[in-house]
Amino acid sequence: MQSLQTLSLCSYLLVLFAGAVLLTHPLLLLVLLTALIAALAEAEGLKQWRKSLKYFLAMIMLVMIINTLVNRMGATVLFLGPVLPFWGRFAVTLEALCFGLVMGCRLLIVFSAFMLSNLVLNPDKALFALAGLFPRSAMLLALTAKTIPFLGQQMQRAGEIQQCRGVNYYRGSFLHRIKNKLPLIKVLFLSALEGSFNLGESIQARAYGSGARSSYFHVSFLPRDFLVIASSLGAAVLMLRLFQHGEGSYQFFPRMGTLIISKGQLVSAALMFFLLLVPVLLSRGWKKWDYFKWKI
Amino acid sequence: MVNTQWSLYSLIIVLAAVGSFYLWYERHSSSPKEVAVIATLAALAGLSRIPFAAVPGLQPTTFLVLICGYVFGAVPGFMVGSLAALTSNLFLGQGPWTPWQMIAWGLAGFCGGVIGRIKGKKSFSRWLLVSAAFFWGFIFGAILNFWHWLTFVYPLTLSSYLAAMLTGIWFDAVHSVGNALFTMLLGEELIKLLSRFKRRLTVSSLPVERLGREVIKENEKII
């Protein structure tokens, strides 16, 4: 999947993301989630996904709790608490609970979509896609991204020196510990800024800022990119149609509505599922058949 | 029906805001020296997101961005803050939070720049800086919670927003107090340090011949 161009990957990820944000219908969300998990598995990120699931779960729990507590539009009261000042009567309804659950599911999809994007999007490629529109900023971005790991190394080194000089970061009062960081911060800033002057010289000597830049890396679209963009667009259109017809959302309040509103909705969901699976299927295909890899 | 489009709209607005700022920056050419310094400062601020002390939520990024803005001005401040957010997320993971962090830290830098511009007693501007650092902890939290609330909470009322804020109040409080402490304990020194470099950034050149005359002039003044 990494072989796809930034634009095609982005359109796919954007559709997944927009779906999670726009839709609230449990069935449609399930479609998104399933497609995402398949994509994560294809990008060999399932293990990592499962590992971070517990952090997601904590967030999801939080979302559920907030929703259950603040939402008092449901009719099926499960638990009636005391009257609280400023708040009114404390009540937990079945509908709010279910709504919280669905919201948690959306959160999970959003997180998973970004996890996928972190896995498959190459930041360098993304940068070059950006460079067309924002050449200076892209360069600034590249420079910053390159500097961070080097400074990290420098920080480690300077920290060791401070230790040798007798500074202890782990003892003393809280304020004392913050103060003890000052030498480290100063060393780091001084060295980094001194270095930045050399960096400035070097980029000036290599003609930076001498006029318009050209771009070496160019985007060559393969059939696979068009396929992915087309399928993503298709899924987006379906999504918008569902949204406009009110079939993208689900009625929670005051009482939960029926799950399937119309036949069309069901067909759209199935079609959307297929379209969202296109990149996954393509990726499978490249792995299995050379012919596929070369031709598409 | 649950209104879900607000979440998408808000994201579009934020992205457009950040994007237009960058477009504006594109049109104002800056020297290689400035580019290198901004990138370095942004890298430093981004790096400092890696937990500094053993307390969760305590990280000096906001404070550093504020100070950078204070010394170098509002526009470089915004650039440093937003770049720090974007690039550090390359290492920590991008998410829907990225554009919000970009604008929150960008604005913190901008705010630092505005404070730096306010003429007045030095002690007053330092006091202003400390209180700005304190409030930015909460503002940062408020901005970041906004999308979360817009997307995952219903109904969209003030009380539900406050409830959403409340869940992260501990982190925001630590963030705020940390910012204020950092600014009080380390701010002065860091401002001094950065000002020294700023002077080197803006030095002008003179031909030696003219220099001779000017030195003489100055000497005359002294006499």
Added chain:
Amino acid sequence: MGLFQVENLTYYFPEKEAPSLQGVSLTIEDGEFVFLTGHSGCGKSSLLRALAGLLPDFYGGRIGGDIRYKDLPLTHWNKRNLAREVGVIFQDPENQLVMTVVEQEIVFGLENLGLPREEMRRRVAEVLSLFTLSSLKRESLFNLSGGEKQKVILASVLAMHPRVLLLDEPTSQLDPVAAQELLNYLHRLNLDWGMTVVLVEQRIDRCFHLADRVILMEKGKIAFEGAPGEMVRGCADNFSFFIPPVAQVFREIRNEEIPIPLTIKEGRGVLRGLLASAGNRGASPPHVNMKNSSSQEHLSLVRSARQGKFRPNISAATKPAESPLLKVGNLGFAYPGNELLLRGINLEINRGESVAVLGENGAGKSTLLKLFCGLLKPQQGKIYWQGSDITGQCAEELSRMIGYLSQNPNDYLFNDTVEEELGFDLKVRGENERGAVKRVLELLNLSELRDVNPRDLSGGERQRVALGTVLVRDPALLLLDEPTRGLDVKLKHQLAGMLKNLKEKGKGIFLVTHDIEFAVEVADRVVIISAGEIVADGGRNEILANSLYYAPQVNRLFRGVDPAVMTVHDAVKWLRGVPDLQNNNQRSKAATQDQAATKGRK
């Protein structure tokens, strides 16, 4: 007409009262290899930057005089065209890299020039092959070694097809092997492509003979200018540091008729000639006042080198009866998740002893130092300090006894004045700092700089301040990691003097270095580490003499003649011992012929 014409160039850095360049005039011809040298702070870097058009454009300051490139004043050149013509490379590769991947870095300059894509593709492919970087094309720059990084920058600059290369100490952060590779490339570029090269460099013995012209600067002025052959004889005595050791040896003889060689090969030719004529004449053995050395050994070229036993410089260090300062037994260490980097290390360091550790990059030398000073904890073995176990103690506790100086002095300096910087180490511990700081300031010749901001100092001075922060704690053992990195010859010599002084005061010194000449000057004992194990440990001469890789230059000159000659000082003494070397026409003629023969074979 020269490519560069500099006339009466004067330059003041902003807020500085002393000029950095003072009335410099010079011409650089197309295709010339110019070697620019001098003490640190002599203005050579400023001159280089002026040629690159970075002064005063980048730094500000005050400038006078005229610099022309191709007969047009530099200020009239448009930035893009100038960058096309003149490529610049600086010291630290990390401060020059812009991108994250090799290919992007190489293409950076080309994009700035706004070249069309097809042109860029061709140029990138070419420089990748020229520098054998093709396999690293998609590699992250962060994972490259210093030498590879510098090579990528050279490739990036050369892709822009400049006519002139200006280099400011490009090898100062590199190990000798990588440095040599880079210099070889420069030599090739100059020979095969006619590239004009202006090189500022501290590794004099490596690049002196490559140059067409040597320019020696002192206090912002040109002190000497001429071909390398002229320089070795013509420069004033106080600049003799700036000629290669081989040349220094023969210069010191002060015989006009003996040619002064520039390389070991030439030097051996001259030496052979000297000895042959001395031997032919059946001269009396040289009365060298060195023990265990027979004249025959001196004069024989064929005799086995192993017989040379004299050790001129070793202080007759009697083994102290007390327990060693530091002793490690069977030490083993691995970074988390890796194989053992160091294993089975057994070492002792005594009071008043200095030990040099040599070895390749990545052999574990620096790691060993960090283990000794408590920054890392060993997985195997024990460390004893004067007999008591200190394994696992942290760096803060050990820093009173063991002083560790890292490679990069910039990691130390953050205070506003030198005095505060030195005082910091004691203030942190809540001790009274006055007396100790004063003592160290005097010891390191820093008294005049006490009120200066350490960040305004030159590299050599920063190094001394960093050393001062260690010495102020008065540790009994000093651990030094590459203390000569980026120092010029004179400063190295000064540092060696200071270390010898400390050694005499009873401190133990343990230093990791790539600089064999420096190790010879300072160390009594040499340890060689290879792939995490100690492969040699013994007296300096025992280990270094006749070593293929680790022999100092002068020793290589005397290989097969007398393996115990290690330094310029030894060599001069040795040669003075050859009977009536002075005023012997016959012999020097022979030497000249011999050298001519050597040259002819070239």
